[in-house]
Amino acid sequence: MTSTPTDVRTLDNYVGGAWTPPAATEALDVTNPASGELLARVPLSLAADVDAAVSAARAALPAWRDVNVIERARRLFKLRELLVARTDELAASVTREMGKTLIDARAEIGRAIEMVEAACAIPTTMQGRILEDVSRGIDAETVRQPVGVCAAIAPFNFPMMVPFWFLPFAIGCGNTFVLKPSEQVPLTQQIVFELLHELELPPGVVNLVNGGREVVESLLDHPGVDAISFVGSAPVAKLVYERAARSGKRVQALGGAKNHMVVMPDAVIDKTVAGLIGSAFGAAGQRCMAGSAVVTVGEAHERLLEPLTAATRALQVGDGADSASDVGPVVSCEARDRIVDWVDRAVADGATVVVDGRATGEDLPAGGAFVGPTILTDVTPRMAIAQEEVFGPVLAIMRAETLDEAIAIVNGSRFGNGTSIFTESAPAVRRYRHDVEAGMIGVNIGVAAPVAFFPFSGWKDSFLGDLHAHGPDAVDFFTRKKTVTSRYFSSGQGTGSYFVEN
Incomplete structure (x- = not known):
């Protein structure tokens, strides 16, 4: 072809x-x-x-x-x-x-x-469906x-x-x-x-x-x-x-979507890092179910940031046809430039670049639309990078002191496609899944896209209509x-x- x-x-x-x-x-x-x-x-x-x-x-x-x-x-x-x-x-x-x-x-x-x-x-x-005798002799x-x-x-x-x-x-x-x-x-x-x-x-x-x-x-x-x-x-x-x-x-x-991933203090960190990496950077972040925002609760931030940063830096950017590549290009050079501009704007708004994917290396093809995995910290919920869909391999990290505060951050988004919580606490999960305003919930799962036998059930600005897909x-x-x-x-x-x- x-x-x-x-x-x-x-x-x-x-x-x-x-x-x-x-x-x-x-x-x-x-x-x-x-x-x-x-x-x-x-x-x-x-x-x-x-x-x-x-x-x-x-x-x-x-x-x-x-x-x-x-x-x-x-x-x-x-x-x-x-x-x-x-x-x-x-x-x-x-x-x-x-x-x-x-x-x-x-x-x-x-x-x-x-x-x-x-x-x-x-x-x-x-x-x-059928019901006989709704009245005598009438079905x-x-x-x-x-x-x-x-x-x-x-x-x-x-x-x-x-x-x-x-x-x-x-x-x-x-x-x-x-x-x-x-x-x-x-x-x-x-x-x-x-x-x-x-x-x-x-x-x-x-x-x-x-x-x-x-x-x-x-x-x-x-x-x-x-x-x-x-x-x-x-x-x-x-x-x-x-x-x-x-x-x-x-x-x-x-x-579109702005999917949040909440990390609780009791999260299993190595498994959580793997989930965040796959969600944020799989398909170069070009998924409507990509987790593009992390909300750490309490001491989870200190436990998470170092291993997440290390794992992100270890990802190999390259041609998707190369089996050594972990992250392929975005769909076009125009998309690449738009994503880089989003990172530049976030920095201007006060975010800190922890992993910078704007420069991906001289060993990649000159005509390729490559932008590497990027992690931003010091992000606040009011920043544009925390509110809008970037559709690229950019992960914005925000902090919350409590689960209530984290839920408020998630629910403050105009989108409601998907969200995930990483924790071993059943009460926290019960509270989260009940209160959060999103149609698809993951529990220790980074990409909570449902299988074919369940509906793809986004909420709010992520879906318009009455009946969902599949x-x-x-x-x-x-x-x-x-x-x-x-x-x-x-x-x-x-x-x-x-x-x-x-």
């Missing part, structure tokens, strides 16, 4: 069961963030391209929703096997276009496969039916996993689907749609439209789209939610409930006293 500067392909869309050149003539470069190597060009598709994909999805909907649910699940079982067989290729693609280490990339592919496995349970999870039942044409707008940081928060659940429930991958990382989904093509789905069940803002806006406004799933920054999530809702669509919009919420989101109340006069039963028609 790689290209050389002298032989660079422009990607096609996948519409109506076939690879289709877009109407667009403008395209962007897709580069390897570790080296600057040009990998491909991604077209900036037009509204006409979106309309073609939505029309294909709409045309395919009647036939696909009539495929029995067991057969739909069997197609997902086959998809699982195809993904497993090409795990290494998919992981290499993620690393090449996004930059994360191969270990991280393989974990991402594994999470995507788990989503398919969860969606394979659709014959069970899509079941409705009531609720069934689930597909929503219709569903679209997803995916971010750059998980080229494989995030689209699979939606795609398998959507088509498993009998919907048709349009995906817009991030224009920064479109190559992995090219492989995925090759595999989807092998499933021999009715043409139009799954569609892919590459592009940028025009594609997003066209999907939000298109009258043929019934539901929108979005993952990205908080400001854009709000715009997506408002615009899609205005046009009557069902929406789930996952936004888990049982996915089935609720991708189905509409229909309640049927019925009776048959030939049964000889009359109408009960609590069911009267006027």
Whole structure:
């Protein structure tokens, strides 16, 4: 799937069961963030391209929703096997276009496969409810039916996993689907749609439209789209939610985060350091579940800082394809410069740099988007670095004297995606999980992202909508409930006293 500067392909869309050149003539470069190597060009598709994909999805909907649910699940079982067989290729693609280490990339592919496995349970999870004799001879039942044409707008940081928060659940429930991958990382989904093509789905069940803002806006406004799933920054999530809702669509919009990790005095320090390192610096901090702020309680600060600093300095920054690398590049040189600017601003606000990743060494490729793990101390909750999402390998450390004070710091954030507490105290955990205002809680776990069978349940500015991604919420989101109340006069039963028609 790689290209050389002298032989660079422009990607096609996948519409109506076939690879289709877009109407667009403008395209962007897709580069390897570790080296600057040009990998491909991604077209900036037009509204006409979106309309073609939505029309294909709409045309395919009647036939696909009539495929029995067991057969739909069997197609997902086959998809699982195809993904497993090409795990290494998919992981290499993620690393090449996004930059994360191969270990991280393989974990991402594994999470995507788990989503398919969860969606394979659709014959069970899509079941409705029935109650007979709500009145004499009258039964009531609720069934689930597909929503219709569903679209997803995916971010750059998980080229494989995030689209699979939606795609398998959507088509498993009998919907048709349009995906817009991030224009920064479109190559992995090219492989995925090759595999989807092998499933021999009715043409139009799954569609892919590459592009940028025009594609997003066209999907939000298109009258043929019934539901929108979005993952990205908080400001854009709000715009997506408002615009899609205005046009009557069902929406789930996952936004940004500022995830706090609270360290209590009784924390097991070596395990805590490992958890903090993985959370703050895994995927170069480019996760919406990254722990980017630590709150130490009491004497935990003195116990934690030295081993955390030492472990951070030992991390190797380099090409994610190199097995010796612990931290790969960020997604682009623009992202690198933005992250460095965040560190500069924090220092100007009074923070102290304990580990400085702004200069990563002369041995790294000149064209690479590298910024190393960075630790800041003397951070206060009012500083911008403590309030806003940096989306890079920068860890801000704050101090609190008590658990109550720590909880107040966490709850003072406008975000509420995830948080973790490191302690061996069950009462502290009980208090924390009850009082903290975040949707996903980790106990001695740095990245508290739930498995596929549970919802990804962010709160506050981290999520707009009523139904979250994956888990049982996915089935609720991708189905509409229909309640049927019925009776048959030939049964000889009359109408009960609590069911009267006027």
